Amino acid sequence: MTAVAQREAASGGLWSRMSLGQKQVIWAWGFLAVPLVFYVVIRFWPTFQAFYLSVTDWTITKPAAFVGLENYKRLAADPLFWQVFRNTFLYLILGTPISLLISFVVAYYLDRVRFMHSLIRALYFLPFLTTAAAMAWVWRWFYQPVPIGVINDILASFGIPQQPFLRSTSQALPAVLAPAVWAGLGFQIIIFLAGLRAIPVTYYEAARIDGLSEGAILRKITLPLLKPTLVFLVVFSSIGFLRIFDQVYNINTNDPGGPLNSTKPLVLMIYQTAFSSYEMGYAAAQTVVLFLILLVISLVQLRLMRDR
Amino acid sequence: MATIELERLVKRFGPATVVHGIDLSIQDGEFVVLVGPSGCGKSTTLRMIAGLEEISDGTIRIDGRVVNELQPRDRNIAMVFQNYAIYPHVTVAENIAFGLYRSKLSKSEKRRRVEQVAETLGLTHLLERRPSALSGGQRQRVAIGRAMVRDPAAFLFDEPLSNLDAQLRTQMRIEIKRLHHRLGTTSVFVTHDQVEAMTMADRIVVMREGRILQVGTPLELYEKPVDVFTARFIGSPTMNLLPASLKDGGAALAVGGSVRAPLASATSSEILVGARPHDLVPSSAGSEGLTVSGTVAVVETLGSETLVHIESAGQTIIGSAPGRQIPRIGEHLTLHAPAEKLYYFDKATEKALTAR
Ligand SMILES: Nc1ncnc2c1ncn2[C@@H]1O[C@H](COP(=O)(O)OP(=O)(O)O)[C@@H](O)[C@H]1O
Ligand SMILES: [Mg+2]
Numbered sequence: 065m066t067a068v069a070q071r072e073a074a075s076g077g078l079w080s081r082m083s084l085g086q087k088q089v090i091w092a093w094g095f096l097a098v099p100l101v102f103y104v105v106i107r108f109w110p111t112f113q114a115f116y117l118s119v120t121d122w123t124i125t126k127p128a129a130f131v132g133l134e135n136y137k138r139l140a141a142d143p144l145f146w147q148v149f150r151n152t153f154l155y156l157i158l159g160t161p162i163s164l165l166i167s168f169v170v171a172y173y174l175d176r177v178r179f180m181h182s183l184i185r186a187l188y189f190l191p192f193l194t195t196a197a198a199m200a201w202v203w204r205w206f207y208q209p210v211p212i213g214v215i216n217d218i219l220a221s222f223g224i225p226q227q228p229f230l231r232s233t234s235q236a237l238p239a240v241l242a243p244a245v246w247a248g249l250g251f252q253i254i255i256f257l258a259g260l261r262a263i264p265v266t267y268y269e270a271a272r273i274d275g276l277s278e279g280a281i282l283r284k285i286t287l288p289l290l291k292p293t294l295v296f297l298v299v300f301s302s303i304g305f306l307r308i309f310d311q312v313y314n315i316n317t318n319d320p321g322g323p324l325n326s327t328k329p330l331v332l333m334i335y336q337t338a339f340s341s342y343e344m345g346y347a348a349a350q351t352v353v354l355f356l357i358l359l360v361i362s363l364v365q366l367r368l369m370r371d372r
Numbered sequence: 373m374a375t376i377e378l379e380r381l382v383k384r385f386g387p388a389t390v391v392h393g394i395d396l397s398i399q400d401g402e403f404v405v406l407v408g409p410s411g412c413g414k415s416t417t418l419r420m421i422a423g424l425e426e427i428s429d430g431t432i433r434i435d436g437r438v439v440n441e442l443q444p445r446d447r448n449i450a451m452v453f454q455n456y457a458i459y460p461h462v463t464v465a466e467n468i469a470f471g472l473y474r475s476k477l478s479k480s481e482k483r484r485r486v487e488q489v490a491e492t493l494g495l496t497h498l499l500e501r502r503p504s505a506l507s508g509g510q511r512q513r514v515a516i517g518r519a520m521v522r523d524p525a526a527f528l529f530d531e532p533l534s535n536l537d538a539q540l541r542t543q544m545r546i547e548i549k550r551l552h553h554r555l556g557t558t559s560v561f562v563t564h565d566q567v568e569a570m571t572m573a574d575r576i577v578v579m580r581e582g583r584i585l586q587v588g589t590p591l592e593l594y595e596k597p598v599d600v601f602t603a604r605f606i607g608s609p610t611m612n613l614l615p616a617s618l619k620d621g622g623a624a625l626a627v628g629g630s631v632r633a634p635l636a637s638a639t640s641s642e643i644l645v646g647a648r649p650h651d652l653v654p655s656s657a658g659s660e661g662l663t664v665s666g667t668v669a670v671v672e673t674l675g676s677e678t679l680v681h682i683e684s685a686g687q688t689i690i691g692s693a694p695g696r697q698i699p700r701i702g703e704h705l706t707l708h709a710p711a712e713k714l715y716y717f718d719k720a721t722e723k724a725l726t727a728r
Binding site: 264266267269270271272273274275276280285288289291 | 422423424443444445449450451453454455457458459460461462470471473474518522
């Protein structure tokens, strides 16, 4: 026997000596390795790159030089940043509860409807499949003044004065938020429906026999059992609203960010800093801030809503 | 405690009628078991009593009061489900306390009741646990606890033991029986398992395709089944049924053997002769009764006895031999059952003939 053959026999022996469980683990990792490497390269590498860029003054035309925390100091002193920060949080604290409330109510009642159940569900899901640009066009038309805008037409027919909507600094943000909420409803409704379906019918029947009212059943049984679904949707929808961009960008294409930046979210600011002003270092610093906000909010939510 | 009366009770789901006008009167404190094959309408009947299904026609009275239109909570009944229906997000104590949801008792009084019930069911040390930390049998006990704590007029059980393993099922059967003995609450118990029905019931209601076939004590059903279905359904192993033709005074078996027995007036000449495996024992006797012989195909050794399957003219007949006396496969064997242990049915109508 040659040395090579012996070595092969030894390694073959190693493989055959391993238990089935160990072999399964090796196979699993073998398959996981490829996407993992890909993911690291595609996601983590740019993230680290962004961290690095955020401490430089790279502007495309000029090579990157280390500037320390200069970009962050500039950000903290930038009134636009604080305006955008406030807008982003408004999207979050209005958008998440409103969209979850609406989608839960729809799902709760849709769950009891057999008649045209699939059709109604599909109708709600449709906006989720539509591109933001097309939707923004429709909503922009809704918000037009009389005689073009549908909403103002309706208001006028009730004798209510016309509203400026997208043209107003106070109404623009809710006006942009509405289509964003609407667009996400379909997805949230489907998830809520799945969660509701997973609750065994006998839970409700036992509760009816014990004499719980509809409201008590909702509070004491349905909602607590929906908690995993709720946690998922809160985190998912929060991330969505914190990263809101295309709804805002598309509804005011000629003036993205609304009057006096009243609708501008953080992502839009990043986009403009990077691709209008080409201040890549500064944009990277903003990205890092957004990343930290997302991280903190998600962790806090997961923590708060975790099981006791 | 209460009586329950069903009068021409009908349930339709759309065009399909699944309960065809059944009548049943349940005494105060009685333990009644509804038994029948899957899909025969047992659960539907029980759920109509509970108020979980609307009644299509007929009347339900609980303690003399018509409850047709009453909500489940106003019927003062408690129900135990097959999948327990205990809530995973609250503790055992809170689960049991759900049974007292509508009661006006003070908080401490409720707590005392919950503890008392837990004590009865041996759940005291588990009160603060979540259901996920309990075994199947313990979960079922929590479900029973929730039903008991309210002190309802009647307990309704829908196959509560079906999700338990065989050993636990036997144990819970005894526990429920003992509980009923102690509390004396009217109980309606649904099962598809005839052994459960036989061992637990004061009275058994045999159902088939939405109709009641027979009502009686376990012994009555065993000894006087009104038709072939009940005869085969009750008793394990299943009763042997041998086709025979009546001929002046006697009957000729289609299989190898003979039957010599006093037969009362039969309306038809084609009959089925029934013999329970326990009554059909190896014997060479040519006395009165049923004698069949055939080749031994299978033996099932149970210890206390041995079940012998013999084949004769293409039909398998099950008999029983004493535990120590195990026939060999392929052996020719003659089995005999005494005349007074035989059952007779009309082959066409499958109804019992009044021979005994
Ligand atoms: N909600 C329902 N809709 C339509 N048919 C039903 C419904 N519930 C039960 N059935 C039918 O009624 C019959 C009796 O069902 P059930 O009472 O559950 O039988 P089981 O004796 O097994 O408990 C079955 O054929 C079943 O398919
Ligand atoms: Mg059933």
